[in-house]
Amino acid sequence: MAARCGYTAKGMIYITIGWLSMMAVLGMGGSNGGSSEAIGELASQPFGGVLITLLAIGLFGYTAWRLVQAIFDAEQKGRDWKGILTRLGYVLSGLIYAGIAINCVELLLHSGGSSGSTSSHTREVMSHPGGIVAIFLVGLGFLGVGLRQIWRGWHHSYEKNWHLNEMTRTQRLIAANVSRVGLTARGIVFMIIALFLCLSAIHTNPDNARGLGGALRAVAEQPFGPWLLGLVSIGLMAYGCYCLVNARFRNVNA
Template sequence: MNLHSHVMMPAIKVIARCGYVAKGVVYLIVGSLATLAATGLGGNNVGTKEAINHLAGQPFGSVMLALLGIGLLGYAVWRAVQALLDTEHLGHGLRGLATRLGFLISGGIYAGLALYCANLLRNAVTGSTSTTDRTAELMSHPGGMLLVLAIGIGFAGVGLRQVWRAIKRSYLKNWHMIEMSEAQQRLAEAATRWGLCARGAVFLIIGGFLVVAAIQTNPSQAQGLGGALNVLARQPFGPWLLGLVALGLMAYAIYCFVNARFRDVSR
């Protein structure tokens, strides 16, 4: 490791850990509101931007919003570092490049959420654009339907990968297991497997609706995170399904917090 890497790594570690905390906070809010909706105690099925809006409306909302925005920007930077510097040693093969591209896309999404936080702080947001509106905008351009189809397939692929990671327990190689007690390991594993499966199911639903929207040339078919949770709620045994996935998203938040504390961010 050269001198430049020695100087950069402490900063990258702090950025990555703050980023995981911020991401966990967003999913904790989404999961909590969906859990309240499933149990009939209030709350709504919301997406990430709506979750940020909810946080902004709380006491000391501006302070929390600023911290969240900084954390989300940190997560975006960490994803960019993973992609561009190949910290996971994925290589230049097709699979490695696809995974690294996924890191970049993920970073772009969370950079957008960080910008959304900044705009809220400046009172510059007059209303959030819906998934349907964004899909319609994409479809209006040449090749837009193919792009929406590709994005839908990408979401479905990420969903399948999340479930596969839960089955294979591939996340274990990223944790400093020696620093965790046996009880912490059991809790982290249980939360992670549940959380990855729940997030995977939601991403599969989002991807499926985007694919349908592209095939039918109908952007109104597209659904975001909140829409996917609403779809679950409308199924037979909907409240139970919604509750299971909502608690799973809260478990995914715990997974993010575990990463913030125990993940090896030097690779």
């Protein structure tokens, strides 16, 4: 149950991020932001407090599921170097979404709800011994995750985790195409984030670092930016739908 609630919450965040970016492209308001902006938008809706409460619960559930995957090797990744790296990735993912959940709680408690910018976090890490190397390695990590997301999207490797017998042929076709688009878009965005993190480390300038919102703004600044951002926005909404498919059909047995 915690995992399914978590995938639902994650899906809603990405759908909201994609929707806000699309609205910005169409000149209908919106913004090119990340999770904080998406949470703020949800909070501004009728019954926003209830939405944010449910979102926080779901994200804490997702964190718990990631930790179960990592600690108990729920998906049998093994203990070789590849399996260990994958399980460490689960831990990192869980911590990231725990941070977003805490941001939701802070917003509910009217204590700001801001987790700080990517550049400020980068500056903090760089201030410690070995921090520059750590940022560069994190950038390489994002690059690896981005490439893997694209690989998974085009090779349908995610389907082995689904209860395909519970899906109709039409559902399988729609889910496969939505997942391919969504994973590819998220992979591209992660690779952009990786580029900025690595440049930040190379130039010892934390202001170069960008998170999801910064990556979307970078896309918008390119030639044909609105068209590119529109495609990425659709892709992020598709990734949100992929998360919702996971919430319904994914095998989450621990």
